[in-house]
Amino acid sequence: MDLPLRKKCYSQRSRAEWENNEDFKQWIKPIANSPTKAFCTYCHIEIAAKIYDLRKHSESKKHKAKCELITKNKQIQFTSAPGGTDNSQKAEGQLVLFIAEHTSISNIDHLTDLCKEFFCDSKWAKDIKMHRTKCTQVINQVLASHFRETLLQDIGTQKYSILLDESTDVNVSKYNGIVIRYFSLNMNNIVSSILSLEPIEKANARGIVTSLIKCLESHNLPIQNMIGIGTDNALVMTGRNNSVIEILKREYNLPNLILIRCICHSLQLAVSHTSESNLPRNIEFLIRETYNWFSNSPKAGTNIKHCFKQSTAGTIH
Secondary structure (H helix, E strand, C coil): CCCCCCCCCCCCCCCHHHHHCCCCCCCEEECCCCCCEEEECCCCEEEECCHHHHHHHHCCHHHHHHHHHHHHCCCCCCCCCCCCCCHHHHHHHHHHHHHHHHCCHHHHHHHHHHHHHHCCCCHHHHCCCCCHHHHHHHHHHHHHHHHHHHHHHHHCCCCEEEEEEEEECCCCCEEEEEEEEEEECCCCEEEEEEEEEEECCCCCHHHHHHHHHHHHHHCCCCHHHEEEEEECCCHHHHCCCCCHHHHHHHHCCCCCCEEEECHHHHHHHHHHHHHHHHCCHHHHHHHHHHHHHHHCCHHHHHHHHHHHHHHHHHHHC
């Protein structure tokens, strides 16, 4: 008896042309580590990279509700008004600066209402119109460009160093955190400032170098002015062959580039090797498990506190 042939299941990969498709380009995003899946930026879910599944998802109730919500919250365009700014606009700017530095954006809704309620005798407080949507746009379109321009003017043509570290967000997307360190003539001091958070297409040495060069070029910072780089002790960063430091030295004519390894990682490696060769493993196991026992058990924590109080009271008497 012949068995019926099973239908062949094929594996579809995400295509770049889908990002230009009118039906998908607003919300579709490729996933670097999963070429057979696509990511919906509206619903924050992964979808199989098949045209049928993409169309089916675009017609779902959840996706349509997200589209409608995002369409209503259109971007606010800011233009410079002649004659300067009034007191209410200055107050809004100060509130946004406070939110950006100290707390989450969602708190601006309550902070604005609080100012209007308790400073009701002030005209500028009554005229404040600031909630999370406008606050986000002010941060992205006004403050970010202002502080970026101020930072680049302060750096000028001076030498600088770069601190690098990779990070993964909740969408499992890789990013390269770039911090610049230089001597500020205005402050007469060494300054460290975040420069950019660049996406990484491939989480290897070549991908990290590509994101770094792209960042420096977009900020008009000459790579020849880079004199040092600080990283962790991962082989992809500090290896002898095709690491980030070796690619920069060999391919970008930086033979004298100084590598500064992370002190914390170096100290941890030194302590680990020392303890392995000079201390028995039972000590490390005992310390680790003792902490785990009391940290995960409220009853055990209460008992140890009670014993500690009893021993302290006995010592005092």
